[in-house]
Amino acid sequence: MPHNLLNVITLVSVGAHPVTGRARRAEQDARAVELGLRLAGKELQLLHAGDPQVEALRAYLGMGLAEMTVLQQPPRADVVPALGDYLRDAGAQLVLTGSQAEVGEGSGMLPYLLAEQLDWPLVVGLVEVESVTEGVAQVLQALPRGQRRRLQVRLPFVASVDNAAPEARQSAFGPARRGQLRPQDVAVVEDMLLEEARLQPARPRPKRLKVIKAKTGAERMKAATAKASAGGQVLTDMTPEQGAEAIVTLLRDEKVLR
Amino acid sequence: MTDSLRRDPRSEWIARNRLHPLHASMQPLEASWVGLSGLIRKNPHALGFAGPNGLKRIDRSGAQQGGSRQRARVDAAVQLPLHIIEQPAFHIVVVPDMIGGRLSSHDKDLFGLANTLAGSEGAVVAVVFGEHKESAFDTAGIDRLLHISSEAVAGYSPEQRVMMLRAVDAQLAPRHWLIPDSRTGGGELGRRLAAKLGERPATRVWQMADGQCVGRAGGGQQDLVRRAPRLILAAAECADPVGDTRHEVRAIELEDVLVHGAARLDNRGAVAVDPALTPMAEAEFILSGGNGVRDWDLFHQAARELGATEGASRVAVDDGFMPRDRQVGATGTWVTARVYLAVGISGAVQHLQGIATCDKVVAINQDAGCDMVKRADLAVIGDSTAILQALIDRVDALRQGGIRDAA
Ligand SMILES: Cc1cc2nc3c(=O)[nH]c(=O)nc-3n(C[C@H](O)[C@H](O)[C@H](O)COP(=O)(O)OP(=O)(O)OC[C@H]3O[C@@H](n4cnc5c(N)ncnc54)[C@H](O)[C@@H]3O)c2cc1C
Ligand SMILES: Nc1ncnc2c1ncn2[C@@H]1O[C@H](COP(=O)(O)O)[C@@H](O)[C@H]1O
Numbered sequence: 001m002p003h004n005l006l007n008v009i010t011l012v013s014v015g016a017h018p019v020t021g022r023a024r025r026a027e028q029d030a031r032a033v034e035l036g037l038r039l040a041g042k043e044l045q046l047l048h049a050g051d052p053q054v055e056a057l058r059a060y061l062g063m064g065l066a067e068m069t070v071l072q073q074p075p076r077a078d079v080v081p082a083l084g085d086y087l088r089d090a091g092a093q094l095v096l097t098g099s100q101a102e103v104g105e106g107s108g109m110l111p112y113l114l115a116e117q118l119d120w121p122l123v124v125g126l127v128e129v130e131s132v133t134e135g136v137a138q139v140l141q142a143l144p145r146g147q148r149r150r151l152q153v154r155l156p157f158v159a160s161v162d163n164a165a166p167e168a169r170q171s172a173f174g175p176a177r178r179g180q181l182r183p184q185d186v187a188v189v190e191d192m193l194l195e196e197a198r199l200q201p202a203r204p205r206p207k208r209l210k211v212i213k214a215k216t217g218a219e220r221m222k223a224a225t226a227k228a229s230a231g232g233q234v235l236t237d238m239t240p241e242q243g244a245e246a247i248v249t250l251l252r253d254e255k256v257l258r
Numbered sequence: 259m260t261d262s263l264r265r266d267p268r269s270e271w272i273a274r275n276r277l278h279p280l281h282a283s284m285q286p287l288e289a290s291w292v293g294l295s296g297l298i299r300k301n302p303h304a305l306g307f308a309g310p311n312g313l314k315r316i317d318r319s320g321a322q323q324g325g326s327r328q329r330a331r332v333d334a335a336v337q338l339p340l341h342i343i344e345q346p347a348f349h350i351v352v353v354p355d356m357i358g359g360r361l362s363s364h365d366k367d368l369f370g371l372a373n374t375l376a377g378s379e380g381a382v383v384a385v386v387f388g389e390h391k392e393s394a395f396d397t398a399g400i401d402r403l404l405h406i407s408s409e410a411v412a413g414y415s416p417e418q419r420v421m422m423l424r425a426v427d428a429q430l431a432p433r434h435w436l437i438p439d440s441r442t443g444g445g446e447l448g449r450r451l452a453a454k455l456g457e458r459p460a461t462r463v464w465q466m467a468d469g470q471c472v473g474r475a476g477g478g479q480q481d482l483v484r485r486a487p488r489l490i491l492a493a494a495e496c497a498d499p500v501g502d503t504r505h506e507v508r509a510i511e512l513e514d515v516l517v518h519g520a521a522r523l524d525n526r527g528a529v530a531v532d533p534a535l536t537p538m539a540e541a542e543f544i545l546s547g548g549n550g551v552r553d554w555d556l557f558h559q560a561a562r563e564l565g566a567t568e569g570a571s572r573v574a575v576d577d578g579f580m581p582r583d584r585q586v587g588a589t590g591t592w593v594t595a596r597v598y599l600a601v602g603i604s605g606a607v608q609h610l611q612g613i614a615t616c617d618k619v620v621a622i623n624q625d626a627g628c629d630m631v632k633r634a635d636l637a638v639i640g641d642s643t644a645i646l647q648a649l650i651d652r653v654d655a656l657r658q659g660g661i662r663d664a665a
Pocket of ligand 2: 011012013028029047048049050096099100101105106107108109110111
């Protein structure tokens with residue numbers, strides 16, 4: 001059910017293919033666009049801060065949108081102030097973002113900083129907006145292990161989506177060609193991080209060795225086979241009911257029995 | 259037998275008298291010792307005893323030690339040395355995830371890192387929200403424990419928790435904040451705190467040394483190397499957990515807590531998701547059946563009743579009782595469940611590999627000697643059908659009771 005009156009803006013960034021590194025639409029941002037399309041249909045607005053010449057941005061337009069606003073920013077700029085100012089003036093009610101950019105620092109801080117700057121609430125891991133009534137949205141949040149939590153939050157708010165959100169639709173070539181990237185001139189704030197930090201190709205992480213601090217051979221042997229013989233509680237000679245009781249107690253202790 | 263040593267003047271006298279015929283047997287024969295080069299040396303002659311037919315016998319079980327006159331000493335449980343920080347020069351604050359109320363291995367890695375950062379001057383502070391079940395804070399390396407159990411931070415309450423953490427920041431002015439960069443809370447809490455404090459955090463940090471930290475950047479193709487900021491969101495295995503010291507776990511209090519402003523996120527509770535649809539690799543609670551399951555309808559019913567995701571051993575899959583995508587193990591899915599309930603599964607290595615990262619394993623099996631029972635934290639020995647039936651009845655009764663309680 002598209003809420004056509006809802007003013008939804010999705011923030012998109014340029015992604016990178018995980019193998020080739022080619023510029024493409026970012027996976028999570030595309031999911032955020034998908035969610036936006038389900039909420040606002042054609043009224044969804046796209047916003048990017050960066051270079052309007054980047055062709056990869058058109059992949060978002062290919063999902064069925066006519067235009068995208070691009071706040072012109074040089075490569076090493078802090079985009080948060082510009083985005084924040086724009087969003088406040090645009091009267092956005094719901095701002096959707098991905099949870100982590102695929103190029104650059106990718107710290108996933110952007111939605112948090114925006115929410116802080118705008119002083120709006122932030123929902124992390126949005127998967128579905130169930131309803132919006134009288135300025136209060138009821139949303140589902142993704143938790144690890146496929147679990148979901150229901151939250152109520154007052155508009156306007158910022159929400160980030162991650163890989164649990166619905167998969168993005170294909171991008172069609174024609175609409176992507178025809179769509180408009182509308183550049184806007186805004187103030188630029190320099191990002192100082194790369195003064196002191198440097199990016200380098202990822203090094204493979206060292207595998208953790210199992211350190212055994214045993215002094216004697218017997219202890220080492222025990223440590224090496226500990227998993228197999230750690231030995232928990234073994235209940236023999238009891239009725240099935242007693243056994244079931246013990247299991248249920250453990251399940252309740254672990255809070256998996258709902 | 260008492261533990262007190264008794265003197266035996268006669269044997270002492272023999273031991274001193276080198277001419278006595280029994281002198282040699284009174285010498286404490288060292289079976290092994292650390293040599294000059296640091297290697298362990300062994301004297302095979304000192305081992306063993308004369309068997310009934312006069313041949314020398316060595317009992318390798320360690321129960322018998324001929325020749326050696328040493329009293330078997332009863333080892334007390336090893337007490338790790340206690341690390342005390344009386345007047346900390348600075349604080350390193352860690353906010354563990356405490357999944358299921360206990361320190362996760364990710365949390366322990368962070369405490370390991372915190373302890374290297376704290377050195378011998380600083381104190382490692384743990385901020386724990388809500389109820390917990392952890393009893394090993396001392397060996398995890400926690401010098402100070404700040405336990406916040408107020409009503410406001412129960413359940414999912416990131417905004418209130420950030421308020422509390424801001425008060426902690428004001429009170430302790432920690433040199434570093436360490437928070438697990440995990441999906442189970444730490445990643446979110448840490449970033450919220452960073453935005454609130456106006457700190458630029460280092461995220462997905464996997465290595466930290468000499469004031470520099472290395473974290474993954476972008477989609478994982480690059481590393482960001484930078485001077486360690488005050489707030490660090492660290493990945494799992496960023497450091498080794500504390501292993502050989504005990505810490506005080508001295509309780510500290512938050513001085514003035516001002517939680518103002520109503521929560522803007524209103525938690526409406528968990529949503530029931532169909533466990534059958536949860537991907538097995540992600541499922542939290544798996545009921546897995548093997549060759550020892552006799553009644554598969556009952557098994558499916560139990561899974562529904564318990565709200566568990568179904569899994570199976572290879573034999574159950576090969577025999578056609580379960581679909582192929584439900585196979586757990588080396589050639590199936592590697593699961594990460596917190597609780598794995600294995601019914602009639604013997605625990606072949608290929609299967610145990612698949613459940614290596616499971617937290618709690620429960621086995622229902624007829625054979626108390628099988629490998630699954632050895633791996634399990636709780637094993638119930640008996641017939642699978644009877645126990646599954648009892649389990650269903652018990653949970654049913656509980657649910658009924660629950661409904662009555664709520665009414
Ligand atoms: C290359 C290779 C890869 C493999 N990969 C996998 C894999 O990925 N996953 C996997 O699971 N297996 C795998 N296997 C197979 C594995 O070696 C075992 O054969 C299999 O796991 C055994 O399954 P099971 O425990 O269900 O059956 P069994 O070994 O027959 O065990 C049945 C258990 O049920 C108990 N039992 C019997 N009757 C009852 C009863 N009435 N009540 C209670 N308990 C009862 C028995 O005591 C026994 O412990 C692989 C094998 C090979 C060679
Ligand atoms: N330049 C940008 N313009 C618009 N949105 C962005 C930009 N950079 C990041 N984002 C959004 O912020 C999310 C998190 O980015 P980051 O904090 O850089 O990891 C991304 O998934 C995007 O949705």
